[in-house]
Amino acid sequence: KAGVTQTPRYLIKTRGQQVTLSCSPISGHRSVSWYQQTPGQGLQFLFEYFSETQRNKGNFPGRFSGRQFSNSRSEMNVSTLELGDSALYLCASSVLRYRQGAREKLFFGSGTQLSVL
Amino acid sequence: GIQVEQSPPDLILQEGANSTLRCNFSDSVNNLQWFHQNPWGQLINLFYIPSGTKQNGRLSATTVATERYSLLYISSSQTTDSGVYFCAVGETSGSRLTFGEGTQLTVNP
Numbered sequence: 703k704a705g706v707t708q709t710p711r712y713l714i715k716t717r718g719q720q721v722t723l724s725c726s727p728i729s730g731h732r733s734v735s736w737y738q739q740t741p742g743q744g745l746q747f748l749f750e751y752f753s754e755t756q757r758n759k760g761n762f763p764g765r766f767s768g769r770q771f772s773n774s775r776s777e778m779n780v781s782t783l784e785l786g787d788s789a790l791y792l793c794a795s796s797v798l799r800y801r802q803g804a805r806e807k808l809f810f811g812s813g814t815q816l817s818v819l
Numbered sequence: 820g821i822q823v824e825q826s827p828p829d830l831i832l833q834e835g836a837n838s839t840l841r842c843n844f845s846d847s848v849n850n851l852q853w854f855h856q857n858p859w860g861q862l863i864n865l866f867y868i869p870s871g872t873k874q875n876g877r878l879s880a881t882t883v884a885t886e887r888y889s890l891l892y893i894s895s896s897q898t899t900d901s902g903v904y905f906c907a908v909g910e911t912s913g914s915r916l917t918f919g920e921g922t923q924l925t926v927n928p
Contacts, residue, residue, distance in 0.1 A: 735914040745905065745918035758915045790860055796914055808852060808907075808914055810862035 703729060706795050706811035714817045720781040723814045727774050727795030733757075734776040735808070736768060739790040748791075751776055780816075788818045821846045825906055825919035832896050832926050840891040840922045842906030850909030851882050852916065853891050857902045865891070865904075896926045 707726040715721050727734050735750040735758075747760040751770035768778040774795075780787055792813045796806040822845040832838055844851075853865040866873050866880040868889065873880050877896075882889040893900055903923050907916035 733914050737918075744920050745907075747915050747917070750914045760915070792862060794862075794914065806914075807864050807867040808916065809864055810854075812859070812861050815860070 706793055706809055708791075708793050708811035708814050710814060711812065712815050712817075714819065715783050716819050717783055717785060719783050720779060721783060721816060722777055722779050723791055723793075723816075725776045725778075725793030725795075725811060727776070727793075728809055731795035731797055731809070732774050733796045733806070734770055734774065735794050735796075736776070736778050737792045737794065737810075738762075739792060739813070740788075745792070748778065783818045785818050788816060790815050821848065821908060821910055821917050823906060823908055823917055823919035825904075825922050827922060828920065829923045830925070832924070834896060834898060834926055834928050836896050836926075837892070837894045838896060838924070840893070840904050840906075840924075842889040842891070842908075842919055844887050844889075844906075844908050846887070846910065848884070848887075848908040848910055850916065851884075851889055852907050853880055853889070854905045854907065855900075855902050856905060856921070862905070893924075896924075898926045898928055900924060901926050 733752045736748040739745045750758040754770045770776045790813045794808040794810045824843045855863045868882045870884045877894045879892045903921040905921045907918045909916045
């Protein structure tokens with residue numbers, strides 16, 4: 703079974719541009735979540751999607767957005783890039799069925815390394 | 820929000836040595852997972868262990884939820900065990916996890 707696939711692996715952008723990152727979850731996984739990893743802040747939760755609906759959102763500005771498609775694939779978008787957005791963006795999927803109290807193991811992709819110049 | 824503290828921050832071992840990594844958390848959790856991030860950035864899920872003890876080969880983990888800590892044991896360490904080990908906890912249902920700052924493990928041959 704293929705793992706979580708993220709594209710592209712590396713991305714270089716300039717300030718003010720926007721970027722879209724893609725994530726394909728493990729087959730059968732319906733929950734996709736996104737995390738940002740930086741040397742200063744560590745790993746921080748961005749948002750989570752299940753059945754095409756955003757279920758949870760972290761403390762990030764509105765420039766960070768995402769969506770999920772009917773096949774569970776997800777994209778995240780960052781508009782008006784700032785230097786501080788340079789980070790490794792990690793996508794994770796799980797078999798979560800999002801019933802009360804449910805929690806499942808997270809499986810992460812290899813990430814997209816975004817550099818903002 | 821919940822606080823997660825991992826210790827030690829750095830650990831250097833010789834191949835074959837054993838080690839114990841600790842994770843303390845500030846509030847009750849219903850989700851606790853251990854991850855290993857290899858030098859290429861890939862996060863590998865080692866354990867889903869909100870309570871109790873689990874073993875997988877040379878690795879084992881114990882979570883004492885009532886005392887708000889978890890331990891990851893690595894026995895007979897190998898150079899491929901090098902990387903950063905993260906503890907992550909969740910308070911609610913879903914995939915939102917709060918990560919600790921990690922333990923940087925270096926295993927020398």
